Structure formats: C-alpha cells, structure tokens
Amino acid sequence: MSFTEPVFLLYVAVCAALNRLCPARFRAAFLLLASYGFYLTWNPVAAGLLAVLTILTFSAALAVENARLTGTGRLASVGMAMVALLVGYLAAFKVALLTPTHGIAGLIMPLGISYYTFKLLSYVLDVHWGKLPAERRLVNFAAYVAFFPQIVAGPIQRPGDFLAQLPPKPVSVAEAAPRIAWGFVKKLIIADNLAPTVNTIYAHVTGLHGAPLWVGFYLFPLQLYADFSGLTDIALGTGRLFGITGPENFNRPFTASSISDFWRRWHMSLTNWLVDYVFVPLRMATRRAGTFGLVLSITVNMVAIGLWHGLTFGYFVFGVLNAAYLVVDALTSRDRAKFFKRNPAWDAAGTWLGWLLTFHLILIAEVFFRAPRVSDAVWLLAHLWSGLSGFTAFFTSGLMEGQARGLTIGLVGYLILELGERYRPDLRAKELYHSSPRWVQWSFYSAGIVIGIFAMAMLVAYAGDKKSPFLYEIF
Amino acid sequence: MVDTWERMQVVFRDTFDEDSLQLRPDMTAADVEAWDSLTHINLIVDIEREFKVRFTTAEVTGLKTVGDLAALVDKKRSAAS
Numbered sequence: 001m002s003f004t005e006p007v008f009l010l011y012v013a014v015c016a017a018l019n020r021l022c023p024a025r026f027r028a029a030f031l032l033l034a035s036y037g038f039y040l041t042w043n044p045v046a047a048g049l050l051a052v053l054t055i056l057t058f059s060a061a062l063a064v065e066n067a068r069l070t071g072t073g074r075l076a077s078v079g080m081a082m083v084a085l086l087v088g089y090l091a092a093f094k095v096a097l098l099t100p101t102h103g104i105a106g107l108i109m110p111l112g113i114s115y116y117t118f119k120l121l122s123y124v125l126d127v128h129w130g131k132l133p134a135e136r137r138l139v140n141f142a143a144y145v146a147f148f149p150q151i152v153a154g155p156i157q158r159p160g161d162f163l164a165q166l167p168p169k170p171v172s173v174a175e176a177a178p179r180i181a182w183g184f185v186k187k188l189i190i191a192d193n194l195a196p197t198v199n200t201i202y203a204h205v206t207g208l209h210g211a212p213l214w215v216g217f218y219l220f221p222l223q224l225y226a227d228f229s230g231l232t233d234i235a236l237g238t239g240r241l242f243g244i245t246g247p248e249n250f251n252r253p254f255t256a257s258s259i260s261d262f263w264r265r266w267h268m269s270l271t272n273w274l275v276d277y278v279f280v281p282l283r284m285a286t287r288r289a290g291t292f293g294l295v296l297s298i299t300v301n302m303v304a305i306g307l308w309h310g311l312t313f314g315y316f317v318f319g320v321l322n323a324a325y326l327v328v329d330a331l332t333s334r335d336r337a338k339f340f341k342r343n344p345a346w347d348a349a350g351t352w353l354g355w356l357l358t359f360h361l362i363l364i365a366e367v368f369f370r371a372p373r374v375s376d377a378v379w380l381l382a383h384l385w386s387g388l389s390g391f392t393a394f395f396t397s398g399l400m401e402g403q404a405r406g407l408t409i410g411l412v413g414y415l416i417l418e419l420g421e422r423y424r425p426d427l428r429a430k431e432l433y434h435s436s437p438r439w440v441q442w443s444f445y446s447a448g449i450v451i452g453i454f455a456m457a458m459l460v461a462y463a464g465d466k467k468s469p470f471l472y473e474i475f
Numbered sequence: 476m477v478d479t480w481e482r483m484q485v486v487f488r489d490t491f492d493e494d495s496l497q498l499r500p501d502m503t504a505a506d507v508e509a510w511d512s513l514t515h516i517n518l519i520v521d522i523e524r525e526f527k528v529r530f531t532t533a534e535v536t537g538l539k540t541v542g543d544l545a546a547l548v549d550k551k552r553s554a555a556s
Contacts, residue, residue: 129533260511275512276536283516284532294513330513337492337509 001041003152003234003470004187011038016170016241024167031143031168031242038148039111046110053089054145057082057120058138061127065134079128083121090117094311112151114308114475118273119145123159125277132160140166149238153231153472155249155269168243174448176240178426181455183233190417191227191471192464193410196403198223198370204399205376210387212394213380220370221363222414225253227471228267247272252421254362257354259325260333262362270308274301294330299323309369309475314377317368325361409462479526479548483541486525490518500542526552 001008015034022030039047060082067078093113096103110116123141126132135141144162201208201216232249239246247269256262263271279301286293299320306319340347364381371377394400420426433444484498491509504510510518519535522528522544528551538544 129536131533131537260513264511279512280516280536281532284519284530284535287516287520298513333509333513334492 001038002473003231004184012238012241016173019168019242020170024169027167027243028137028140028143031147031244032139034242035143035146035148035151039146039151042111043108045108049108049110050116050146051142053086053117053120054142055138057086057124057145058135058141061124061134062136064124064127068130079124082124083128086117086121086124090114091311094307098311112153112475115154115156116145116151118156118270119159122156122273122277126159135159135163147239147244149235149242149244150246153228153235153470153475155232155235155247156273157244157246157269161247162244165244170243171240173241174445176237177452179233179237179240181237181452182426183230183235183237184459185413185455186226186230186233186417187470188459188463190410190413191223191230192468193406193413193462194219194223194226195464195468197400197407197410200399200403202370202372202376205371206379208394209383210385211391213384215394216380217363217367217384221254221366223410224366224370224471225250226414226417231470231472252418254359254418255355256358256362257351258358259322259329259361262358263322263326270305274304274308278304291331295327298326298330302326313374314368314371317374317377318365321361321365321368325365406464410464413462479545479552482525483522483545483548486521487518487541490514490521498541500540500545502541503539522548528552528555 001011015030015037019027019030019034036047036051039050060078064079090113093104093109097109102109123132123135123144127134135144140163141159143166144157144159147157147162150157198216198220201212202220205213205216229250236246236248249267249269251265251268253262253266256265279297282300283293283297286296289296302323303316303319305322306315306317309315309318336350340350367380368374368377371380395404429444433441436444480498484496487498487507488494488496491507491514493507493509496507504515516535519530523530526548528548530547530551534547538547
C-alpha cells in the first residue's frame with residue numbers, strides 16, 4: 001500500500017486508534033506488529049529479509065558490547081563483519097538493478113532498503129563506538145528498524161533518538177493531522193501537477209531547444225522538493241500520531257546562500273548520517289594530510305550521497321558536481337568571511353548573489369539527477385541558449401496538450417508552499433489558539449473542521465496525475 | 476587542568492576567526508557561526524596540536540558541548556603526564 005492510497009489513511013487511522021487503546025508497555029510491540037502488517041502488503045519475502053537482518057544486527061551489537069565489557073578484543077571484529085554484510089546486502093541489490101533483468105532485485109526489491117540498511121548500520125556503528133548501549137529488547141529494536149511511517153522513504157532516524165521515545169506517548173490528532181494534510185497538498189496538488197510537464201520535457205530532451213529546456217531545468221527541482229518534502233511531512237505527521245517524533249529532513253533548501261548551507265537544508269537526515277559515519281571518520285583518518293584529506297573526504301562523501309540513490313552514471317555525476325562545489329566552498333570560506341568582515345557594505349549583495357549562484361549550481365546538478373541518461377543532461381545544459389524564442393511554440397505544440405491547467409495549479413501551489421514555509425501561518429494560529437479563552441478555542445476547532453473539508457475538496461478537484469509514485473519511494 | 480580552558484579559548488578564536496568568542500561549557504556548534512562539520516575537524520586538529528594529544532573518531536563523534544571537549548582534553552592530558 002502506498003502513502004497516497006486511501007487504504008493507507010484507513011490503515012493509519014485504525015492503527016493509531018488501537019495504539020491509543022493499547023497499554024503503554026505493549027505499545028512498542030504494537031508498533032512492530034503494525035509496521036510488519038504494512039510491510040507484508042508489499043512483499044512477504046522482503047519482510048522476511050528485513051526480519052533476518054534485524055535479528056542478525058541485534059545479535060551482532062550485543063556481541064560487540066559484551067566483547068567490549070569483558071575486554072575480549074577479538075569479538076570487536078563482529079561489528080565490522082556486520083557492517084560489511086549490510087553494505088554488501090545493499091550493494092548487491094543496487095548492482096542487480098543495473099542488469100537488464102534486474103536479477104534478484106527483479107524478484108524481490110525490498111521496500112525502503114536504502115533507508116533501513118542505513119538505520120541498521122548506524123546502530124552497529126554507534127554500539128561499536130560506545131556511543132549507544134546495545135538494546136536488550138528485540139521488540140523495541142525491531143520496531144525501530146521497521147517503523148512503517150519511515151520505512152518507505154525515511155527520514156532516517158538514529159537508533160538512540162527513536163529508542164529513547166519508547167514506550168511512545170501519542171499526541172492529539174489535531175497536533176499531527178495538519179502536517180499529514182500539508183504533505184498530501186504538496187504531493188497531490190503541487191508535485192503531481194508539475195510532474196507531467198517535467199516528464200514530457202525530459203522524455204523528449206534531445207529533440208528540444210531553448211525555452212522548453214529552461215522550463216524543465218527550473219521545474220524539476222521544484223517538483224522534487226514538493227514531492228519529497230511532502231512525503232516527509234506525511235511520514236513525520238504519521239509518526240507523531242503514534243507518539244514518535246522523527247528528524248526533520250528539510251529547512252527551506254532553496255533559500256540557501258551557499259552550497260554547504262544547501263546541504264544543511266536538503267535531505268538532512270541522509271546528509272547528517274553520511275557526515276557522522278562517512279565524512280567524519282574519513283576526515284579524522286586523513287586530518288594530517290592537509291587539503292588533500294579535505295578534498296578526498298568531501299568527494300567520497302558527496303559521491304556516496306549520489307550513489308545512495310542508485311549506482312548509475314547520472315547519480316555519480318550529481319555527486320561529483322556537488323563535491324566540486326563543496327570543495328571550492330570549503331577552501332574559500334575563510335577568505336570569503338574575511339572579505340565580508342572588511343567590506344560590510346558588500347554583505348547584502350554577497351548573500352543575494354550567493355543565493356542566486358547556489359540555486360543555479362544545484363539546478364545544474366539536479367539535471368543529472370533527473371535525466372534518464374547523462375547524454376540527455378548534457379544536451380539539456382548545452383542547448384539552453386539555442387532557440388530561446390520557441391516558448392509559445394512549445395506550449396502550443398502537441399507535446400504540451402492539455403497540460404496548461406495542471407502546470408498553472410502546480411506553480412501557484414508552489415508559490416503558496418514557499419510563502420507558507422516562510423511565514424508559517426500555522427505557528428501563529430497555534431499561538432493564538434493557546435492564548436485564547438475556551439469558547440474561542442472551540443471556534444478554532446470548527447474552523448479546523450471546515451478547512452479540513454475544504455482541503456479535501458481541493459485535493460479531489462486539483463490533484464494531479466494520480467498515477468505518479470513518490471520520487472523517493474524507489475530508493 | 477588549570478590552563479585548559481584559556482588555551483582552548485585561544486584555539487577557538489583562531490580557528491573560527493572570531494576574536495570576541497567567549498567559551499562556555501554548554502556551548503555547542505550551533506552557537507558559533509563558522510562551526511560546521513567541515514570546520515569541526517580543523518578545530519580538532521588545532522586542539523590536538525595545542526595540547527599534544529590525539530583523539531579517536533569515536534571520541535570526536537561523541538562530543539556534544541564545549542564542556543565535553545574540555546573534559547576530553549583534560550582526560551588525555553592527565554593520561555599523558
């Protein structure tokens with residue numbers, strides 16, 4: 001079952017209600033049950049694989065901890081063996097996807113494999129480094145790994161953060177529901193209305209010149225952000241319904257004023273994961289190697305971020321480009337800071353130019369992320385300046401037939417998204433609610449219900465192409 | 476140790492290029508503008524040089540506050556002396 005299917009909402013509602021009725025000490029077990037119930041609807045064999053890996057990791061972590069406590073060093077290698085097994089498991093499926101028939105991945109592609117193996121890896125490494133005591137209750141640990149709101153596409157929560165919230169204390173529906181609803185608006189009204197135009201342009205890239213390529217260039221990142229952050233909103237809101245607060249994944253990424261700033265705002269749970277488990281260990285190991293160590297660590301880290309999405313040339317180029325951007329960013333940050341300190345008059349212009357440059361550098365990298373082939377991405381970037389006048393011709397051509405309405409709704413929706421996340425009217429309403437007398441609070445409730453009904457009507461009326469899956473569901 | 480805090484303050488000001496920086500035990504990376512995952516390792520290297528100690532990756536990733544870092548430096552220094 002997918003997040004946008006009505007049956008998913010029904011499943012969430014029933015499970016959330018049962019979770020509330022469940023005594024606190026059985027809630028972790030209930031979450032585990034609900035999570036495997038969800039996972040089984042995709043593929044029972046994949047659920048079996050998930051269970052086996054969970055038990056192996058759980059046991060390996062206990063062995064690592066016992067080895068450390070008793071001082072028997074030879075068992076510490078169990079942790080590293082487990083890390084190798086998990087990385088090998090993930091890599092095997094990703095490599096299989098490259099073959100024409102998709103090999104084993106064609107038979108069973110475990111849902112959310114990239115997300116749950118990263119959860120398992122962080123747990124083994126945290127215990128190995130002594131940052132986290134090994135969890136002694138298999139039920140709690142298994143509930144962490146399989147937690148269904150996060151399994152499809154993250155966010156990648158850390159084990160310590162999740163386990164500390166058990167047994168979970170569910171929040172009120174009024175607290176969690178708006179986040180879920182906002183996620184559906186972003187996905188169904190904004191992303192899915194932008195999707196057909198983006199798909200059309202990228203499917204015909206090599207036949208296009210100028211104007212339509214610009215449209216694809218600017219539109220895809222907006223679609224991706226609305227799609228993926230919408231999915232995250234649904235995941236975080238659903239998690240809250242069950243009493244689990246997950247990590248945020250986005251912080252208005254397209255307002256970033258530098259590349260390093262962008263990566264602190266985009267897919268944060270993945271970036272933070274890689275910083276802690278790839279970048280920092282590598283940077284520590286190469287810290288005496290000066291600039292070389294820095295360049296190597298950044299490059300490995302960013303290529304890993306790229307290849308995490310899939311072992312394709314396009315994702316590799318996406319990683320390499322971002323590595324190059326970040327290296328320049330890191331090597332010039334001190335001088336830039338000094339320059340702006342000496343010339344405060346340039347500060348505002350610097351921020352503005354920094355934003356413009358960052359935004360376009362990211363857009364260039366995302367062409368490689370989206371294009372079916374690297375050659376298509378190169379074509380798009382190379383032909384942006386040829387035939388700029390073809391704008392009207394493109395939109396009146398057969399390719400774009402019947403897409404004007406969806407595109408307009410998507411773009412207006414995106415504008416509302418950026419303004420909404422800038423001004424956060426929901427937080428103001430919440431403040432106002434809490435400072436109001438009881439009778440006014442009731443009118444908030446009735447207004448909430450009216451807005452809810454209105455939002456549902458909007459979803460039905462303005463939702464885009466319903467067949468498009470979440471972009472981040474495939475990883 | 477008595478001088479750990481003063482010497483750390485000098486290192487911090489130098490690494491982050493901020494002459495007015497005042498260390499507090501509860502300070503975190505969020506409190507210093509230039510302190511991110513990239514500059515964090517520069518700071519670690521500078522601290523290692525200043526106190527002639529060496530940290531492991533596990534120690535470095537476990538740090539949460541400046542107070543934690545100072546405690547770690549003290550532990551390493553007393554182990555070395």
